[in-house]
Amino acid sequence: MPRSITDIAIVRDTPTVTVDDPISAALEILATTKLPAVPVLKADGRYHGIFGEREFIAALFPGYLDQMTSMRFLTHTLDETIDRRAGCIAESVGSHANTEHVEVDVDAGDAQLAEVFLHHRVLLVPVLEHGHVVGVVTRSAFFRELAARVVDRAS
Template sequence: MKVRDIMTKAVITVPPTMTVGEVAALLRGHDLSGVPVVDESGKLIGIVTEVDLIARHAQIHMPRYLQIMEYQIYLDDPQRVKDELERILGTTVADIMSEKVYTIDPDAGLQELATVMVDHHANPVPVVEDGRLVGIVSYHDVLQILERPDLDEVTA
């Protein structure tokens, strides 16, 4: 069995100008672990994953407040809270994407795919043929193979 047998051919991609909020909604809405980032010509220039988003949000200062009845008293400087929200809203995919993208050929075997995924913590992995993005494969795609009754034949 080869990568082309399990890859998703209809790849959802994003431009580097998309906001972090938009890409987070896209990932959640389509139940994706990551998406390739492409330029205007469709060239693969990066990848943005759930890990990139989580790492980015770990750096965000969330305001602390004390709620007394219906009043919220911010314990932080209100201007700082405003500045932080504006910074978050202005963050784009280009700011957080990984430019180092581990790709795989559609004719590669599953062992090679597993090696790329495990050794580089790569999920998902774009599938590239002759310099063109032709598919994408994720942990989920690999796990589906384990459910097959003919597992021994498939992985032989």
């Protein structure tokens, strides 16, 4: 039986942040790794959520932006927003983390992982064992392995 896509695509020993860490700590990890998000842990080391590119953009920009259908009338430049909200990097990761249940258990099948990627707007899925992060699977790694299998079978 072939190895599961999850087993092949998982990145173990993933860097993490805690709910109390500042956003700047998560940004440093995101800037120095190829991960689009990082798992967020509670004080007891158990999984809390994820913080990534989308969560940072949401922390930086005013909350009403995701409710708008057009931004044409806004005259503020990106620099003005950065000047106003640059202090958000001192805010806690936990206050901006995505806490939707996008994690899977270490024994999860590939179909369950595919379902999470299809139904949630995440680029990374934490893999847990007894509530603790043992690794992550990125959507791009899952896609590459899935596409390779489909092409191989079609040949």
